[in-house]
Amino acid sequence: MKTISQARVQNERRILKAAIEEFEQYGFSGSRMQRIADRAKLPKANIHYYFKNKTELYTAVLNNIVSLWNKAFDRISVEDEPANALRGYIHAKLEYSQSNAAAARVFTNEIVSGAPHLKKYLKTDLRSWVTERAGVIQQWANLGKIDPINPYHLIFLIWGATQHYADYHTQVSAIMGKRKLDKCDYDEITNSLVEIILKGCGLKVR
Amino acid sequence: MKTISQARVQNERRILKAAIEEFEQYGFSGSRMQRIADRAKLPKANIHYYFKNKTELYTAVLNNIVSLWNKAFDRISVEDEPANALRGYIHAKLEYSQSNAAAARVFTNEIVSGAPHLKKYLKTDLRSWVTERAGVIQQWANLGKIDPINPYHLIFLIWGATQHYADYHTQVSAIMGKRKLDKCDYDEITNSLVEIILKGCGLKVR
DNA sequence: GTCTATAGTTAGATAGAC
């Protein structure tokens, strides 16, 4: 027998999952509450029962994505050797792009649209996060452990390169002549990116 | 005195410019013909006079972007030295991301949404283009002119890294603490990317 | 908590005067 709050948690989760798919495909303004309801196999009125309106549902989805992202990357250690740290980070980012591709695309959609719902997060939490990591890379450079590159653009390079496989998955698959990329492809991608980026920073690849 | 066809050309151009801004911000389904009309400072009915419906207008915008892209990158020479060719390509791509940022974001929006209007282009024209370039990079590797990296993922790395500055402009600016990136920033970005990627392929940076 | 019915609004598109 299900308690009421179990039903609530379960339904909210189902709605969020359906909403991610809808927002991924159509963006915020293009998404339809009716289609979200259909995807979640619930009457439209129930969506409004759990989430007051479209904006609140979208905000919940974004918060979900951001907290997922934080959980995945806040543990990146700053005391590691540069080569290990960067290799681990590229690996984790690609893993994330693969297993959370839909969420990653919702995030991109929001940023491409000018980040109307995330401006504050970008300017506060995310900015501190990057500034901190950039400081560590700068210290590595000062100690001669890595070539003197601009730490911010190294981070953006890793983000751009890894996020590309989530955002541009359709294009990448079309070019590679596959329906979708498999485990094997992602291993090849990881190796390629790790090799070029580490070597590009003056680090030994292995 | 304006001839009829001058008015036609001029209005079509104004509508396309307005449409790019609208599609950039809201995606296809989220865009509103009324807002496009407002941006172009024309009555909504006129938009429908020049473009039969929303889909036709969107398709015109995408064709515009694709032909712009082809014009900018089809001249990339295959006989160049690897270092010169890659440097030139990274440079051109970043230049494009900077001066055609809105168009680049419309394209990304379309791909992120699953490329419903561009699947055919991706599987035919773009695929051939990439296959051809990948072949050249492979030949470079066979001749020992460049380290043996996967040519496809090198191309995707360059695309991802350069496109990031158009698509994620809002996020990059927020992190850098600026309202927008200037000429100086783009020079720094070009240098950073060229250095890491060339070195990463075993090439001399200069 | 669930769901049907519907209110209220706004969208894409067009008819027809100028």
Next chain:
DNA sequence: GTCTATCTAACTATAGAC
């Protein structure tokens, strides 16, 4: 080629029975 008025369809959101 321009523009007002308007049609039909689709949307968000809610009221109220169960």
